[in-house]
Amino acid sequence: MTRLALLVLLLAPLPAAAHGGATGYLTAEGAWSFPPGAMIPLYLAACLYLAGTWRLWRRAGHGRGVRHWHAACFWCGWTVLALCITSPLGLLSEQLFVAHMIEHELMVIAAAPLLVVSRPLGAFAWALPIAWRRGLGRIGRWRFLAASWRWLTSAGVATVLHAAALWAWHQPDLFAAALEREWVHWLQHASFLVTALLFWWSIIDGRARAYGPALFWLFVTILQSAFLGILLALSPRPWIPHQTNLLAGWGLTPLQDQQLAGFVMWVPGGMVYVGVALALAAAWIRHAGTEARRRQTYA
Template identity: 45%
Template sequence: MSPLHALSEWLFSAHMLQHELLMLVAAPLLVIGRPLAMWLWAFPAVARMRIGAATRSRWIKRPWRFLSLPIVAWTLHAAALWCWHAPRFFETALARPGIHTLQHTSFLGSALLFWWTVFGRASEGHGAANAHAMLSLFTTMVHTGALGALLTLAPGVWYPSCMETTRALGFDPLQDQQLGGLVMWVPGGLAYLIGGLVVGARWLMRRAPPRVGVGMPREG
């Protein structure tokens, strides 16, 4: 519905920006906001109880416990990024709307799992969860930056189907690809860095000893 969506059908760089907004803006905001808890109140009380009981069943808890493991979420997110940006799969997604929808769904779904391990599990305050979150953010920043660098520094166009539409708007296809790579490389890497700083600051503040103030007894 947005102008960006329409422009993404013509420019590769706009398409890459759309992907980054899905994974680096929409996904973490959904994890932090936890809208499912609010949406649940739209149902009658009986329905809420049944839905709550269903989410506590082993058929849901066991798969969720596995998918929300940091290494599993990290791997799924990395696989979605690298596989869908491979020229063969990216071109197929552009040519077929159903596969294109699947591509965006996998980006958002894997990003939700990834950011849950960062802001969901880490919010429990456990040191291991915060350490895993920071490690996931750092390694993801490295490998997504590498993918962005490959797109930026590539000597030729990776996705030939984008060339015709890009030229129709008066842009050079290779420069458009380089701009798309920079979107993933620089702003994308910065988003993971900011996430790491937020997790690290929250972790340090929770580990810091309480200050002695008015009304607080001094030890000894």
């Protein structure tokens, strides 16, 4: 309740800024942006998934190969990612640290796990000509590539890479560089998204025997993410002094803006991780029960 009251108090000044940022950013020129460097891979992924799903369902039957809920997860994740890139949230993130945090949390704890759960690689493959699919299959069996993929998607490595990206980009100098240089900003987006995809792949797509390690590394991620959020929320001074130039129109001080950003990472972000951990623990218990009954049957 104390945290909720703090959030309400910090948001209270926003209506007083109706003449400034609070009303201007939605209608500002360039609020909705469609950078080719981001839109091309987004639309390429959408076209490949759509074509692959249609071709697979036409041959195997509707809902087979790609299940309906897998398709729903893909399009939900794709939509969240597209909105993060194109919507006014991107422009707003240049003014408010909390908007920047919301943007990246949506990528990391919404878009990335939804895309992983959807298992899109099969649909992507079916969109390609059969000769290309066979060629990619042969490339995928190269020992170096297969070993590299296994290493990158091992839970420990993926967790460390994701944590490193999270902490590195919240260092003042790197964060300021992302605000000042567009290519650094896109590098920041890419590192968050790619490491999040690797992390969620290692957690969600792990086999039954990896339930224990997956839960352990998920717990590590909960702790380190919450700790960073707490540091931001409870710090007595702003970490990122560069993101203060446009705050006057929002009725927030730099410290209040940072506290809100830390709260977003700490509480809503932490709740998503905890929810996944509980779901994974429940799946582990069900699997253990099924295995126990199977052993009793064949004993």
